[in-house]
Amino acid sequence: MFPLAQRPSFWIEFGAKLGKVLWPLAWRYVSRRMPPEEEAAWRQAERRGQGDEWLKERWRRSSDR
DSSP: HHHHHHSHHHHHHHHHHHHHHHHHHHHHHHHHOHHHHHHHHHHHHHHHHTTHHHHHHHHHHHHOO
């Protein structure tokens, strides 16, 4: 196994296969939407010009859980 792992072609193929497997999971996580209530609150904050602060606070609340 060790001599095989030294070859760049091994790592390229390994990375391609790993990426093919993990891509659907990553896409599902990145593309999910906010719950409708949170999206409405975020849009109101955007209209007030406080969208970035609202998102930072949302991130802080979700990381405290």
